[in-house]
Amino acid sequence: xxxxxxxxxxxxxxLIPLIAAAGLALVAPAAQxxxxxKKPRDIAFSFEGPFGTFDQGQLQRxxxxxxxxxxxxxxxxxxxxxxxxxxxxxxWDPHVSNPNENRFVRVLAAEFEIADIxxxxxxxxxxxxxxxxxxxxPYPNATAAAAGNGGAVPPxxxxxxxxxxxxxxxxxxLLSGYQPAPAGLRIAPGQHYNPYMPGDLTPFWEGxxxxxxxxxxxxxxxxxxxxxxxxxxxxxxxxxxxSRDVAAFIAWASDPKATERKRTGIAVLxxxxxxxxxxxxxxxxxxxxxxx
Amino acid sequence: xxxxxSTYVPRTAFERWMDxxxxxxxxxxxxxxxxxxxxLNYWYTFGAILxxxxxxxxxxxxxxxxxxxxxTEMAFASVERIMRDVNGGWLIRYVHSNGASMxxxxxxxxxxxxxxxxSYKAPREMIWIVGCVIFFLLxxxxxxxxxxxxxxxxxxxxxxxxxxxxxxxxxxxxxLTWLQGGPxxxxxxxxxxxxxxxxxxFVIFGCVVLHVWALHTAGQNNxxxxxIPKDRVAKDTVPFHPYYTVKDGFALILFLIMxxxxxxxxxxxxxxxxxxxxxxPLVTPAHIVPEWYLLPFYAMFGSIAVLFIxxxxxxxxxxxxxxxxxxxxFFYIFVVNAFVLGLCGAMLPDAPxxxxxxxxxxxxxxxxxxxxxxxxxTLYYFAFFLVILPMVGLRETPLPIPQSISEPxxxxxxxxxxxxxxxxETRG
Numbered sequence: 001x002x003x004x005x006x007x008x009x010x011x012x013x014x015l016i017p018l019i020a021a022a023g024l025a026l027v028a029p030a031a032q033x034x035x036x037x038k039k040p041r042d043i044a045f046s047f048e049g050p051f052g053t054f055d056q057g058q059l060q061r062x063x064x065x066x067x068x069x070x071x072x073x074x075x076x077x078x079x080x081x082x083x084x085x086x087x088x089x090x091x092w093d094p095h096v097s098n099p100n101e102n103r104f105v106r107v108l109a110a111e112f113e114i115a116d117i118x119x120x121x122x123x124x125x126x127x128x129x130x131x132x133x134x135x136x137x138p139y140p141n142a143t144a145a146a147a148g149n150g151g152a153v154p155p156x157x158x159x160x161x162x163x164x165x166x167x168x169x170x171x172x173x174l175l176s177g178y179q180p181a182p183a184g185l186r187i188a189p190g191q192h193y194n195p196y197m198p199g200d201l202t203p204f205w206e207g208x209x210x211x212x213x214x215x216x217x218x219x220x221x222x223x224x225x226x227x228x229x230x231x232x233x234x235x236x237x238x239x240x241x242x243s244r245d246v247a248a249f250i251a252w253a254s255d256p257k258a259t260e261r262k263r264t265g266i267a268v269l270x271x272x273x274x275x276x277x278x279x280x281x282x283x284x285x286x287x288x289x290x291x292x
Numbered sequence: 293x294x295x296x297x298s299t300y301v302p303r304t305a306f307e308r309w310m311d312x313x314x315x316x317x318x319x320x321x322x323x324x325x326x327x328x329x330x331x332l333n334y335w336y337t338f339g340a341i342l343x344x345x346x347x348x349x350x351x352x353x354x355x356x357x358x359x360x361x362x363x364t365e366m367a368f369a370s371v372e373r374i375m376r377d378v379n380g381g382w383l384i385r386y387v388h389s390n391g392a393s394m395x396x397x398x399x400x401x402x403x404x405x406x407x408x409x410x411s412y413k414a415p416r417e418m419i420w421i422v423g424c425v426i427f428f429l430l431x432x433x434x435x436x437x438x439x440x441x442x443x444x445x446x447x448x449x450x451x452x453x454x455x456x457x458x459x460x461x462x463x464x465x466x467x468l469t470w471l472q473g474g475p476x477x478x479x480x481x482x483x484x485x486x487x488x489x490x491x492x493x494f495v496i497f498g499c500v501v502l503h504v505w506a507l508h509t510a511g512q513n514n515x516x517x518x519x520i521p522k523d524r525v526a527k528d529t530v531p532f533h534p535y536y537t538v539k540d541g542f543a544l545i546l547f548l549i550m551x552x553x554x555x556x557x558x559x560x561x562x563x564x565x566x567x568x569x570x571x572x573p574l575v576t577p578a579h580i581v582p583e584w585y586l587l588p589f590y591a592m593f594g595s596i597a598v599l600f601i602x603x604x605x606x607x608x609x610x611x612x613x614x615x616x617x618x619x620x621x622f623f624y625i626f627v628v629n630a631f632v633l634g635l636c637g638a639m640l641p642d643a644p645x646x647x648x649x650x651x652x653x654x655x656x657x658x659x660x661x662x663x664x665x666x667x668x669x670t671l672y673y674f675a676f677f678l679v680i681l682p683m684v685g686l687r688e689t690p691l692p693i694p695q696s697i698s699e700p701x702x703x704x705x706x707x708x709x710x711x712x713x714x715x716x717e718t719r720g
Contacts, residue, residue, distance in 0.1 A: 050557050078372050155569075159372065162560055163568035198578070254568075257375065257382040264383070265556025272552060276545040283538045290330055290530055291698070 038195040038214040040166040040173035045248060047168075050266070053259050054252050059090035061231055062249025065242050067108075068229050070157060073149060073220075075137045078158035079253055081109035082131040088259040089252065100131045112136050150190035152219035161247075161254035168251040170196065175243035178222040182213045191217040298322050327529035328536055329514035331697045335409075336512075337543035338402040340536075344544060345395040346500065350493050352388040360440065362486035364479045367442035368570040386559040387551075392434050393562045394551050396585030399427060400630075407602075408623055410611030411513040417603040419506045424599045426499045429492055431586065431596070436489040438583055442482065443567030448580045450477050450485070476573070516697055517612025528697040579640060587637030595670070598677045605677055607685030615691040622680050629672045636666035 046055040063084065066076070084091045085102030096102050109129035114136060118125045129136070138154075139145035145153045161167040173196045181193035184207035199216015202209075224239045235241055252258070300321035302308040310317055359378050361370040374381040403423070406412055412420035435453060439446045454477065458468035473480030511520070520528050530536075554561065560568075562584060566577045581587070598605075613620045641663040644650070650658050657663040 078369065078376065083376070159568045163565055165565045261382060261386075261556055261559070265552060268552045268556060269549060272545055272549045276542065276549065279538065279542040279545055283542050286534050286538050290535070 036200075036214060037198045037216060038173075038177070040169040040196060041177075043169055043172050043244060043247075045168055045244075045251070047248070047251060047258060050262055052262070054088055054248065056090060056092065057233060057235075058245050058248045059252050061233070061235055061241075062245040062247070062252075063090045064231070065224075065229050065246040066157070066249055069223055069242075070246065071135075071138060073138055073145070073154040074157045075139075075154075076135045076158045076253060077137065077156050080132060080134045081105050081129060083253075083256060084108065085131065086256065089256060090249065102131065105131045109133060150219055154220070157250055157253070159254045161251040163254075167254075168247040171250055172243045172247040174218075175224060175246065176240050182207070185213060187217065190219060192219070192221050194218045299325055323508075324531070324533035324537075326508060326532040327525055328532045329512055329520060329697055330528060330530045330535070331514050331516060332512070332536065332539075333515055334539075334543055335401065335405040335515075337540045338398050338405065340540035341398045341544050341547050342395070342402060343500070345391060345398055346493070346496065349388060349391050349395065350497070352384045352391065353490070353493065355384050356388055357486075357490060360486075362440070362483050364442060364482055364571070367440065367482060371441045383555070386555045390551065390554045390559060390562065392437065393554070393583070393585060394547070395430065396434070398547070399430060400585075403427070404627060406513075407626075408613045408620075409513055409515055410517050410606065410608075410613065412603045413606060413611050414603070415510045416506070416513060419503060419510060420603055421600055422499055422503045422506060424596070426496055426503060427599070428596060429496045429499065433489060433492040433496065434583065434585065436485045436492070438567075439482065439485050440489060441567060442571045444569040444571055444575070444577050445564045445567040445580065447477060447571035447573065448577055449582055450481065452580055453582075454481075513611060514697060515612055515614060516694060517610060517614070518693060518695075518697070520697065524696050524698070581638055584634065584638075587634040595673060598674065602677060602681075606681045608688070608690070610690045610693060612693075615693045616684075616688060617691065618688040619681075619684050622676060622684065625672070626676050629669050629676075632665065632669045633673065636662045636669060641666070 046052055046058070066074075082099040082102075082105065083089060085096070085099035085105040086092060089099075091102055091104040091108070093102055093104070099105065109131050112129040112133070113126045114129045114133050116125055116127050117123070139148065142153050155163075160171060164170045166173070174194060177196045178192070178194055181187055184205060185193060185201060186204045186206065187193060193213075193215065194217075195213065195215035197216040197218045201216060202212050204217075205212050224242045226239055227237045229237065229242060231237055235245070255261075298318060298321075300318045302311045302317070307317055356374065359370065359374045359381065361367055371385065374385050376382075378384075406420065406423070435449075439450045454468055454471055457471060458464045460467065469475060471481075472478070473484055514520075564581065564583075608616060608619070610616055613623055639662040641661065642657065643662055644658070644660045645662060645665050646660060651660045652658070654664060
């Protein structure tokens, strides 16, 4: 037997169905299977896209929500008060280049008592915070945090927008997406239903097996209520607005250099584009007499 | 090429003095004037791009090592501190972490180019084999580096990969303990991984020197795939500089534009969200997946070995697949298959591939599952190297290949003598 292949025909006849099959394989997983979380709602945040920047008013409101609600249980270990006054941060003042001298942040830091050692006597003391201090931890250690929250340690929020698929959209959706558990779902004490929480509810679902609800269980009860935090601007004091603002604040905290990064990126791309043009012109010039 | 005569003439007194003692200037000059086939296309620019990738990784890595703390308690925070408090640290770290992905994009294109144009065939087997060694070292280095930020995926990825070694019968357990520096992945593991992650790039650098040495000895392949006859060297080659420095340079800048788009606008797009959670041995992520560039191999472990013997698996005398229409079809399927394997590595084995329906159980899984898609794709991967390459090489009828590089450029296929021999060297 000899294998005889045409010159080009088999390429198309084999490749087209193959590419179609590969395409189908890529599209297919989009169908949502049981035991999945609801897709986060897509919010048009100001910091999205290559030119997006943080809305300073929103970051200030978000900090207030974090400070008055989230900080009761959640730490933000990677942040210091001075970060709030850095370029692009919630309290950035273009006239004060040194964040440690920012008057808002000095006041905000002084609201906290920080554990320290007296430099003269070596005795443990508590003193008012300074911009150089890290955000204080609400619990002395992880065991205390777990004991105070039904066994679940409230996760650190420093990089939460990077640590969850969906980022700020996910945080917003989770916080504003609490709803009563569907009838037929067994909930353990200390647990709460949230359609955006990753998990698989199949073992706890007593209803129709083809209609397992989205989402999972979360140890945190709905943390926000309408009117809970007083805003100093005209923004509405609603769960939806609080969730948006604190999601934006956490997105900033997770990636405080995002604005600087994108600004640099535009310049780098412009430089590379010009460089590419010049190099291509040189290439054409150098190769002009070579047939290839 | 091997017969390339040095054309360097020392001009100054210092150059003459150096030339009789340490002819390093001659070496550089000869390197830059190397006669290079004039028909190399843009697929051939990835060698230069990879050199830059390696340099970028080494330079950013050395700076990162000045700030990184290889300690399980502090590693995660030290990486975040680099991105928050070190001047320009976010840039250096994102260049390094995305640089690994860029490195693999370039490596895969470079390898597929070699596969397509038959660059692994005589007399270039050693270039290919050293290249396989570099690829293996790259995988090891990337894996070690991914563990260093000590996120959830770092830790549990390290557990999965080291446990593969632990599953070797009898001796596996001891090797595993030795590798981990203890009974489990812990501080000792992180310290040695950091040490090795710093060491291996320099081993890679040494292998790159061998790779380029072998290349300059055997001469470069080209898209036509023929060895350039001695009497045609002048007509069919151009000096490496400035002809290929400018062409490689242009391709490099286009590559850097893609690189910059990732670094500046989607620096975490190729990473996994779970790695922004500090490592916790007590909480296992729902689905442990490696970085994208290892997904095809995660789906079918132990498939790199076959690459080393590739030069002896291909029975065809024709190098370039330009003249092998049959083999070319299998090559394109191979490329698609590689993407399918990558997809299988990312998916849960039990998830259905098409739609929601079940077909029938085959041995241990539903036919409509990534388990079986992965197995079929793995079968093709090995069949490509072990069955298709040897068989097709013996049975195919290649297209007529030109006598020299200039022919297809100047005259097109029509200018070739009618009934030109398909292969200059005929087989019995």
